[in-house]
Amino acid sequence: xxxxxxxxxxxxxxxxxxxxxxxxxxxxxxxxxxxxxxxxxxxxxxxxxxxxxxxxxxxxxxxxxxxxxxxxxxxxxxxxxxxxxxxxxxxxxxxxxxxxxxxxxxxxxxxxxxxxxxxxxxxxxxxxxxxxxxxxxxxxxxxxxxxxxxxxxxxxxxxxxxxxxxxxxxxxxxxxxxxxxxxxxxxxxxxxxxxxxxxxxxxxxxxxxxxxxxxxxxxxxxxxxxxxxxxxxxxxxxxxxxxxxxxxxxxxxxxxxxxxxxxxxxxxxxxxxxxxxxxxxxxxxxxxxxxxxxxxxxxxxxxxxxxxxxxxxxxxxxxxxxxxxxxxxxxxxxxxxxxxxxxxxxxxxxxxxxxxxxxxxxxxxxxxxxxxxxxxxxxxxxxxxxxxxxxxxxxxxxxxxxxxxxxxxxxxxxxxxxxxxxxxxxxxxxxxxxxxxxxxxxxxxxxxxxxxxxxxxxxxxxxxxxxxxxxxxxxxxxxxxxxxxxxxxxxxxxxxxxxxxxxxxxxxxxxxxxxxxxxxxxxxxxxxxxxxxxxxxxxxxxxxxxxxxxxxxxxxxxxxxxxxxxxxxxxxxxxxxxxxxx
Amino acid sequence: xxxxxxxxxxxxxxxxxxxxxxxxxxxxxxxxxxxxxxxxxxxxxxxxxxxxxxxxxxxxxxxxxxxxxxxxxxxxxxxxxxxxxxxxxxxxxxxxxxxxxxxxxxxxxxxxxxxxxxxxxxxxxxxxxxxxxxxxxxxxxxxxxx
Numbered sequence: 001x002x003x004x005x006x007x008x009x010x011x012x013x014x015x016x017x018x019x020x021x022x023x024x025x026x027x028x029x030x031x032x033x034x035x036x037x038x039x040x041x042x043x044x045x046x047x048x049x050x051x052x053x054x055x056x057x058x059x060x061x062x063x064x065x066x067x068x069x070x071x072x073x074x075x076x077x078x079x080x081x082x083x084x085x086x087x088x089x090x091x092x093x094x095x096x097x098x099x100x101x102x103x104x105x106x107x108x109x110x111x112x113x114x115x116x117x118x119x120x121x122x123x124x125x126x127x128x129x130x131x132x133x134x135x136x137x138x139x140x141x142x143x144x145x146x147x148x149x150x151x152x153x154x155x156x157x158x159x160x161x162x163x164x165x166x167x168x169x170x171x172x173x174x175x176x177x178x179x180x181x182x183x184x185x186x187x188x189x190x191x192x193x194x195x196x197x198x199x200x201x202x203x204x205x206x207x208x209x210x211x212x213x214x215x216x217x218x219x220x221x222x223x224x225x226x227x228x229x230x231x232x233x234x235x236x237x238x239x240x241x242x243x244x245x246x247x248x249x250x251x252x253x254x255x256x257x258x259x260x261x262x263x264x265x266x267x268x269x270x271x272x273x274x275x276x277x278x279x280x281x282x283x284x285x286x287x288x289x290x291x292x293x294x295x296x297x298x299x300x301x302x303x304x305x306x307x308x309x310x311x312x313x314x315x316x317x318x319x320x321x322x323x324x325x326x327x328x329x330x331x332x333x334x335x336x337x338x339x340x341x342x343x344x345x346x347x348x349x350x351x352x353x354x355x356x357x358x359x360x361x362x363x364x365x366x367x368x369x370x371x372x373x374x375x376x377x378x379x380x381x382x383x384x385x386x387x388x389x390x391x392x393x394x395x396x397x398x399x400x401x402x403x404x405x406x407x408x409x410x411x412x413x414x415x416x417x418x419x420x421x422x423x424x425x426x427x428x429x430x431x432x433x434x435x436x437x438x439x440x441x442x443x444x445x446x447x448x449x450x451x452x453x454x455x456x457x458x459x460x461x462x463x464x465x466x467x468x469x470x471x472x473x474x475x476x477x478x479x480x481x482x483x484x485x486x487x488x489x490x491x492x493x494x495x496x497x498x499x500x501x502x503x504x505x506x507x508x509x510x511x512x513x514x515x516x517x518x519x520x521x522x523x524x525x526x527x528x529x530x531x532x533x534x535x536x537x538x539x540x541x542x543x544x545x546x547x548x549x550x551x552x553x554x555x556x557x558x559x560x561x562x563x564x565x566x567x568x569x570x571x572x573x574x575x576x577x578x579x580x581x582x
Numbered sequence: 583x584x585x586x587x588x589x590x591x592x593x594x595x596x597x598x599x600x601x602x603x604x605x606x607x608x609x610x611x612x613x614x615x616x617x618x619x620x621x622x623x624x625x626x627x628x629x630x631x632x633x634x635x636x637x638x639x640x641x642x643x644x645x646x647x648x649x650x651x652x653x654x655x656x657x658x659x660x661x662x663x664x665x666x667x668x669x670x671x672x673x674x675x676x677x678x679x680x681x682x683x684x685x686x687x688x689x690x691x692x693x694x695x696x697x698x699x700x701x702x703x704x705x706x707x708x709x710x711x712x713x714x715x716x717x718x719x720x721x722x723x724x725x726x727x728x
Contacts, residue, residue, distance in 0.1 A: 174655050512677055515678050
């Protein structure tokens with residue numbers, strides 16, 4: 001190749017790079033200009049934030065806007081319900097009204113102080129209403145809040161079937177907690193009686209999520225929403241008859257945790273009557289969102305498995321084998337209850353009829369599965385104040401996620417426990433996280449086909465800290481956690497081993513590690529068969545899953561499911577070194 | 583019976599062989615039933631083990647299989663251990679979840695905080711989450727850490 005030719009190629013490459021940078025830069029500036037006047041909070045060592053974060057946040061926001069516009073059209077097409085009867089009921093379209101209202105709220109980015117984050121920003125339909133950004137799922141785990149780039153510590157849980165969880169209660173006979181929402185069950189539903197509803201009350205005022213400084217700001221924002229008439233139709237005229245203080249717009253545009261608020265969680269000055277009215281609106285916000293989560297748009301029981309229960313779908317041989325393993329050797333259904341009868345013999349051939357045609361594949365309980373700490377979680381590096389004077393995690397890497405145990409103690413990073421009689425059980429539940437429904441664990445955008453490499457696949461994240469990146473890894477973890485244990489942190493597996501294949505770093509919380517699983521003796525093929533069965537739990541087989549086609553990002557391909565995401569592992573020791581240098 | 587009919591019957595028979603009983607049963611009409619409580623075993627008997635599953639320098643896993651003890655869904659495997667076979671004064675316990683559908687139960691217990699290159703003696707027991715013991719009797723066994 002001649003020198004002239006090399007020079008020309010170099011110039012062209014440089015120009016392309018410069019153009020890309022300039023386009024990318026514009027995207028970043030546009031994003032920032034639209035979202036916040038505050039400087040970006042970036043205390044993270046190199047590699048924690050994904051490089052495409054600004055463009056991916058913008059992509060999701062565009063998708064959110066599309067669905068919000070669709071919801072507006074659905075509202076306008078709705079025949080108004082008629083309030084009649086005693087007690088009064090919104091006849092005929094009352095259910096549709098509250099479900100559409102919940103949808104409008106869920107995809108409304110203007111709720112957040114910087115008007116850049118809707119509930120759906122972390123919960124999109126094509127991911128079964130969990131995290132929509134593959135690169136975030138691969139790296140920082142939790143999603144950036146409205147105050148960019150504050151972030152919390154756990155994965156965004158799927159909405160699907162969340163409304164089926166009962167209010168949290170301790171069962172003294174079983175010696176277990178059942179119910180609640182969130183990984184640590186802190187949305188107990190003690191007042192709403194709907195944990196899913198109470199769940200919806202947390203992110204708007206969570207300092208790592210939507211960041212509002214006062215719950216009354218939600219009432220204020222809803223009073224300005226274009227769909228206010230629908231809210232008033234459902235919940236009554238006069239819902240927003242609240243006298244707002246002069247500074248309401250300023251306060252509600254300032255992220256919570258800001259030093260100017262001190263420890264005041266109600267910086268909006270309201271009369272007692274107006275505060276009560278705003279609280280009522282916040283309760284109705286919760287109930288509307290819970291109604292949407294319970295709707296056929298989110299929790300429809302339309303999977304292959306549901307068709308199988310009805311007798312209109314025959315499982316493939318792999319799926320059927322996976323199901324037998326799920327109930328048998330894998331012992332998955334000891335917690336992920338599948339609604340079967342009780343006649344399984346030791347030969348593990350189940351000839352019983354289903355005891356429940358709508359099993360939700362969870363016992364509503366909690367367990368410590370012994371997940372290693374995931375040093376990629378952004379929260380560990382948020383040890384310095386942002387421009388508002390807020391420090392998300394002063395403890396840094398020493399923060400340990402005890403899950404339900406922390407909540408029962410009303411500890412840092414949880415929420416106040418409303419029942420002091422539960423606190424005595426904290427030591428027995430340290431490290432426990434909610435047993436998720438296995439339903440829709442495999443849901444992805446249709447064009448990406450799978451959660452599993454080589455794909456094409458959509459990168460998801462599993463368990464509370466996103467350490468696991470594929471269903472193959474998830475099953476392999478249950479199968480071999482105690483076969484390949486090493487006293488190391490992530491990224492420090494010894495030479496000759498492969499992390500997540502032949503090396504599992506030590507559990508983050510060693511107390512109460514559940515020993516039902518950990519050494520199941522499944523073969524590689526049997527692991528794959530359980531994955532095949534899990535894929536039958538994805539809704540949308542008998543009828544299309546609403547809004548699943550809204551993904552406009554790209555799918556990934558290549559590699560293997562066993563080591564999916566391993567190229568993004570950064571040693572915990574290295575990260576701490578980088579943090580100290582940062 | 584005509585030839586087509588026979589052929590259909592053969593296909594159906596082959597189909598029932600190909601697919602497990604569970605699938606055929608699943609296709610039958612849904613019959614509501616109430617799940618009975620897990621039957622409490624008259625006595626919990628160990629059918630396999632206890633034995634060492636894994637030993638490291640400072641921790642180990644002890645494993646055994648028993649008939650399904652019944653009772654609460656949450657159970658604990660309990661290991662009483664010590665370096666003197668006549669004084670098993672230390673206790674480790676790990677939670678497991680009973681599977682009501684299984685006739686047997688595998689208990690596995692993590693024993694933490696051990697001394698490297700040391701021989702330990704142990705017996706095992708199980709208990710419900712509420713503390714009620716299973717009444718399991720095991721002989722005194724031993725293991726060594728690395």
